[in-house]
Amino acid sequence: MQPRRLDPRLSSQVCGQCHGIWEFYDRDGERRANSAGLAFRPGDELLQTRFLAQPTVNAGAPAMQALLAADAGFIRDSFWADGMVRVSGREYNGLIESPCFKNAPAGNGERTAVPVFSCHTMHQTADDPRATEEWGTISLRTA
Ligand code: HEC
Numbered sequence: 001m002q003p004r005r006l007d008p009r010l011s012s013q014v015c016g017q018c019h020g021i022w023e024f025y026d027r028d029g030e031r032r033a034n035s036a037g038l039a040f041r042p043g044d045e046l047l048q049t050r051f052l053a054q055p056t057v058n059a060g061a062p063a064m065q066a067l068l069a070a071d072a073g074f075i076r077d078s079f080w081a082d083g084m085v086r087v088s089g090r091e092y093n094g095l096i097e098s099p100c101f102k103n104a105p106a107g108n109g110e111r112t113a114v115p116v117f118s119c120h121t122m123h124q125t126a127d128d129p130r131a132t133e134e135w136g137t138i139s140l141r142t143a
Pocket of ligand 1: 003014015016017018019120121122136137138139
């Protein structure tokens with residue numbers, strides 16, 4: 001599914017599959033991904049196939065406890081004490097903790113959450129006057 005046609009919550013998850021702090025739920029999930037490829041496809045619910053570390057919400061979850069058992073500093077090293085993400089490149093974790101995202105009304109449509117595509121674009125548009133090198137450094141839309 002073309003990510004721009006998804007509702008904002010699901011389109012953000014397309015980016016969150018990489019720009020988030022996540023782990024497979026278990027070894028089976030990891031094995032399946034290694035042999036058959038990642039199961040997530042744009043439009044799917046990200047949490048169906050992977051555990052997204054979000055200490056404000058799931059610090060006590062079995063998957064988080066497993067991560068902490070393997071690395072006691074897992075939360076401390078990646079999140080501030082208030083649960084906000086503190087490592088770069090994991091913007092999805094920041095997005096889902098933002099008031100805009102959290103307070104968005106439920107349902108589909110442009111106003112439900114801040115869609116990543118309100119700022120970012122994966123392809124430079126034909127009428128974008130910037131040099132491709134300039135556009136490519138931040139991948140931001142012009143309007
Ligand atoms: C398959 C994994 C993957 C997905 C999906 C993905 N990204 Fe990225 N993204 C990366 C990686 C890896 C980098 C770092 C690339 C580098 O440093 O050269 C990156 C870098 C970026 C950057 C930094 C600037 C740039 O252009 O290099 C932005 C902005 C960005 N991604 C936005 C997004 C948005 C918005 C989405 C969703 C539409 C998205 N990404 C989806 C892996 C991904």
